[in-house]
Amino acid sequence: MVKKTGGALFSTLNINVSSDTPLYRQLETKLRRLILDGELVAKTRMPATRQLAADLGISRLTVKNVYEQLIAEGFLCAKQGSGTYVEPVQSSELHSGVVARKQRKVSPIAALSPRTVSIGASKATTRLDRVRAFRPGIPALDLFPRRAWLDACSRVLRTSSDDFLGYGPSSGLEDLKQAIAEHVLDHRGIKCSSKQIIITSGAQQAFSLIAITLLEAEDVVWMEDPGHIAIRDSMRLLGINVRSVPIDDEGFSIDDAIRHHPPGSALFTTPSHQHPLGVVMSLQRRLSLLDYASQTGSWIVEDDYDSEFHYTDRALPALQALDNDGRVLYVGSFSKSLFPALRLGYLICPLGLAQSFAAAQTLLSQNVSLLQQKALANFMLDGNFNAHIRKMRVAYRRRRDKLILTLEQHASDLFEQEPCHAGMHLVAWIKASGVSDSEVAECVWATGVDCLPLSIFCDTQRLRPGLILGFACAVDEKIEPYVIRLAEAVRHFLTDQAVS
Ligand SMILES: Cc1ncc(COP(=O)(O)O)c(C=O)c1O
Known part of the structure; x- marks a missing residue:
């Protein structure tokens, strides 16, 4: 599903919530492009994060994170009490954007078949390249x-x-x-x-x-x-x-x-x-x-x-x-x-x-x-x-126990854990009702912690929202700090949802 913002200035901004490209990355890339292409000119006042989030139908935290990233890159600046503004861009950078845009060939693509579209929309590639905690399906690469x-x-x-x-x-x-x-x-x-x-x-x-x-x-x-x-x-x-x-x-x-x-x-x-x-x-x-x-x-x-x-x-x-x-x-x-x-x-x-x-x-x-x-x-x-499997069985049991314990200590208000007797990941059911686990996962990813939302594994079933957390690849000392970060991100998301 594609969402567009209102208003002429941001009318080209649309976010595909079904894409496996994270929402923050889509928004960040598009805003950067608008600035480089000279369409968002210096001193333009950006919409308030709450406004843009509401227009796009995404979380405010995602928009905030994107603004912060673009501020860090020098594309935007925040003025206390006044808002966020577009910074002037070096003419060479601007030029390259404009030239690139002019040279871009628009090749006519015949209407895509429903099969082509559905293959392109597969979620099988979601964060496939990630190896950090708590990406499910990744073994302990640090212990190989x-x-x-x-x-x-x-x-x-x-x-x-x-x-x-x-x-x-x-x-x-x-x-x-x-x-x-x-x-x-x-x-x-x-x-x-x-x-x-x-x-x-x-x-x-x-x-x-x-x-x-x-x-x-x-x-x-x-x-x-x-x-x-x-x-x-x-x-x-x-x-x-x-x-x-x-x-x-x-x-x-x-x-x-x-x-x-x-x-x-x-x-x-x-x-x-x-x-x-x-x-x-x-x-x-x-x-x-x-x-x-x-x-x-x-x-x-x-x-x-x-x-x-x-x-x-x-x-x-x-x-x-x-x-x-x-x-x-x-x-x-x-x-x-x-x-x-x-x-x-x-x-x-x-x-x-x-x-x-x-x-x-x-x-x-x-x-x-x-x-x-x-x-x-x-x-x-x-x-x-x-020998490796024997060692990993011990290591994974230890990492699983630590994840269960720290989730209990820092996030028992947020998650209900499914017992885990085998494998390399566990299911953490989100206690809050009516939330989208994909949006929760987006907020978690934005903090550098990984996970997968349960809903992407579903075909026709509709289950309660949940996060799949892989513990095998989680370096022991990082489990607790990462759980704290994860819990903060989810709390932030829930507060944001309650306000908007
Ligand atoms: C359920 C399931 N089966 C099989 C595999 C293994 O796939 P492959 O051996 O192609 O890496 C995975 C990998 O994530 C999996 O999740």
């Missing part, structure tokens, strides 16, 4: 054993034959597949042969491979709602008919799906730690899903993205380990257990599908870097992978 990784990488080039500079096998490197087969047997009770494993460029590529290889355009798939945005939107991008399934206390609500949707060719689920609500799927529900898949011949895509991290009992066995009929496609990732930039994941499939998946991998992207695969195999075979 860089030296051991460097050793594993440099050994590849020092000791490997020229074969490692070629394309390599399309399903992935045998050493790595064997190391993964051992890992999933130990950690998830999965008995598989390396022949069932396809190495992918992260879990995301495994989901695309599954869709392209096994599904037809317009097939119905059932997907958790709230759920992983990138899976949902990538399926829609491929023309697949995504139907939303709510989450109850036991996880994926299969009864609801059967009642409300046409049969699904596949269902996507995160049973070991529902993303993002955190529900661990009960054993009974796991068996119901498997039963349904056996009876109907549909596929279950099991996304086991952060199952290495659980803090109470032993994790329940993976769906794949309980499956007797070859209906489960198990997807694992090293983005959480090691680091996202590695871009390595894997798909474990029934043996009869392995050749098709391997061929699809070659057709779509040739292969995953053989050098990275070999480095990871070295790292795992040296015992460094298991």
Whole structure:
């Protein structure tokens, strides 16, 4: 939804509240542009923050933060008791803006199709490049054993034959597949042969491979709602008919799906730690899903993205380990257990599908870097992978406990916490009613603290507002000061809302 300000001077100012570009960044860029283009001239009095916030339908704190930033950059100045004014801009800067504007080519773009527009509006990229507390989904990059990784990488080039500079096998490197087969047997009770494993460029590529290889355009798939945005939107991008399934206390609500949707060719689920609500799927529900898949011949895509991290009992066995009929496609990732930039994941499939998946991998992207695969195999075979996971389980439990405690100490009036027994993030429900969690998140981001609003994970479900807070990447000493900052930002937002 695009919001415009009133009045001629600011009529070009519109803010897209559905965009994944933060509101403050949109406003800051537009005001800077107006000044550089000479449209907002020196000595122009800026609207009061309350006025501009009301015109744009955004929070006053966002406008205040933008003004402060532009004052710091020298584009505006604040005069006590009088208001905020545009500063004179160096003629060279002004000139570059004007010239740039004149030279800008306006290329006629044919009307965009609804599909193009909806892909462009995907929220999957929201703050994907951030790594600081409390960005969900980012592991403890500060604790990654860089030296051991460097050793594993440099050994590849020092000791490997020229074969490692070629394309390599399309399903992935045998050493790595064997190391993964051992890992999933130990950690998830999965008995598989390396022949069932396809190495992918992260879990995301495994989901695309599954869709392209096994599904037809317009097939119905059932997907958790709230759920992983990138899976949902990538399926829609491929023309697949995504139907939303709510989450109850036991996880994926299969009864609801059967009642409300046409049969699904596949269902996507995160049973070991529902993303993002955190529900661990009960054993009974796991068996119901498997039963349904056996009876109907549909596929279950099991996304086991952060199952290495659980803090109470032993994790329940993976769906794949309980499956007797070859209906489960198990997807694992090293983005959480090691680091996202590695871009390595894997798909474990029934043996009869392995050749098709391997061929699809070659057709779509040739292969995953053989050098990275070999480095990871070295790292795992040296015992460094298991050692890292053991250490991270301790560190994440400590960071989780500290986040829970400090939220309790500094923000118990603002949030109600969902119990968190696994994974790398928790859900903090916002107690105040009628607020937009996206706007709350905007205010939090403006203070340098990260988080994601729960609503961006929702498709058709409307849940209470909440923030998803990742604790794994939060350096221990920063947790308390960041929680204090977060609480201040939310209080500020609520006060602002009450006043306006
Ligand atoms: C639910 C879920 N599944 C899988 C992944 C992993 O994706 P990838 O391996 O492509 O980094 C993520 C990453 O954020 C996720 O949130």
